[in-house]
Amino acid sequence: MEQLTAEFGGAGLAGTGVGPVLEKFDAVSRIVVLRGGGLGDLIFAIPAIAALRTAYPEASITLLGTPVHKALIAATKSPVDEVQVLPFSDGVRPGAENEDELNRFFSDMRARRFDLAVQIHGGGRYSNPFLLRLGARHTVGTRTPDAASLERTVPYVYYQHEPLRALEVAGFAGAFPVDLEARLAPADGVRPLARAADDDGRPLVVMHPGATDPRRRWPAERFAELAVACAADGFQVVVVGDVSERAIADRIVELAASGPVRSLAGQLDMAGLVALLVSAAVVVGNDSGPRHLAQALGVPTVGIFWTGNVINAGALGRSLHRIRASWVTTCPTCGVDVTQVGWTAPRCAHDDSLVAGIEARDVHEDVRSLAATELARPEA
Structure with a gap:
């Protein structure tokens, strides 16, 4: 306990959450995330923001995010009050x-x-240096050994479930x-899609084949087999994605x-994507x-997850969510260990799929199981 208190700058322990929950700060009326x-x-950050909303119910919460974040907050009900789009800044928002x-x-932010x-x-x-330039009275966040310190910092270790990591920060x-996981609802005016005249009442499976990392x-070919x-x-079956996909x-x-298989990739704005997703029996991605x-x-x-990403981003429950994990740990081309990430080792130049070995028949079985469960629920 003495070591814990010293590391946290003398803050007392108020209770236990994902990690320690420290004492609240006094007189907080404006929070920025x-x-x-x-x-x-x-x-991944929504559960932490919801926790902050509950801990400081009178405070306004401003998110410093990206244009896609602004679109999501506009299309859903969330604990965020407003979004300020970040300027381009090295390591925070890539761009010139x-x-x-x-x-x-x-x-503007300091004002x-x-x-x-x-x-x-x-x-x-x-x-962290970016956050410190905002001039807030109190600062909390994650920190690697080479990063600037904040008033209260959680050690950053790459392999940690992202929503739980953020909740640990909120606890500080x-x-x-x-x-423990994000809960969102469509914004007022965003409604499930009306049934098309030719769908014959068929339930909808939405597929998203994209990912930032190829x-x-x-x-x-696997998605097509599943479709x-x-x-x-x-x-x-409807396939979605942005223009690049x-x-x-x-x-x-x-x-x-x-x-019954068609593409809406590049045709939906955020509200349209939300409306489509809430109309689906199952989403595969x-x-x-x-x-x-x-x-x-x-x-x-x-x-469909690579094993390392299951640790960081996989759904916690299995009643409504299934995970098919690939246990590949080396690059199929050069054999480099792909479990070493970030500052621990450079990424190899190859973009071979690490999840190609997952069989369509196994994903299909999950879809059938989940669709049967969903259709059995009242007001599904």
């Missing part, structure tokens, strides 16, 4: 930095006089967990060559944003 990255990155834009941003700034964006090498800000992508099997079962979605439709969003919306999912 730093979380850049993609759609899934924000979804503009010093004048950065200075204006920090001037808000935040009481508490919370960093849940990586190990802090770049994000005095916030007990409310949920090594996390299940091959198009054919689902169509034969009487499902309608349109070609792979079209390839899946082409390979499936089945009437790689470790990527749309699958994580479907889970947060309470839709059953089958996730």
Whole structure:
């Protein structure tokens, strides 16, 4: 206990959450949370933000995020009050930095006089100095040994479940967990999609074949095999993705060559994606944003994961969510150990799928099982 108290700058222990829950800060009316990255990155942060909302119910919560985060918060009900889009900044939001834009941003943020700034964006090498420039009275976040220190810091170890890591940070800000995983609902006005005239009441399976890291992508041929099997079962199948994923979605439709399989890749805004996902019986996807969003919306999912990503991002429960994990630990081309990540070892140059060995028949069985469970639920 003495070592714990010393490391945390003398903060007393208030209780236990994912990790220690320290004493709350006094007089907190304005909270800012730093979380850049993609759609899934924000979804991982939602439980921590919900915990902060409960611990400081009178405080406003500002998210410093990305344009896709702003779109998600607009399309859902969440614990976030507002989103301020981050300027381009090395290690925080990739892109060409503009010093004048950065200075204006920090001037505007300091003028808000935040009481508490919370960093849940990586190990802090770049994000901690960024957070400190906001000028908040109190700072909390993660930290690798080479990162700037904050008032209270949680040691950053790469292999940790991301929502639980963020909850541990929230605990250091005095916030007990409310949920272990994200819970979102469609915003008012965002409704499940109306049935198409030609769908004959067939339940919907949504597939997302994309992922930021190509090594996390299940091959198009596997998705097509699954789509054919689902169509034969009487499902309608819709493939989704952003504009950059349109070609792979079209390839899946082409390979499936089945009437009930179609692509909406590149055609949906965030509200449209939310509306589609909540209409689905099951969503199948790689470790990527749309699958994580479907889970947060309470839709059953089958996730195709590389084993290391299961640790960081896999669903905790199995009643509504199934995981098919690949246990590959070396690059199929060069044999390098792919479990060594980040600063521990450079990534090899190869983009071979690490999940290609997962069989379509196994994923199909999960889809059938989850769809039967979902259809048996009242008001499904």
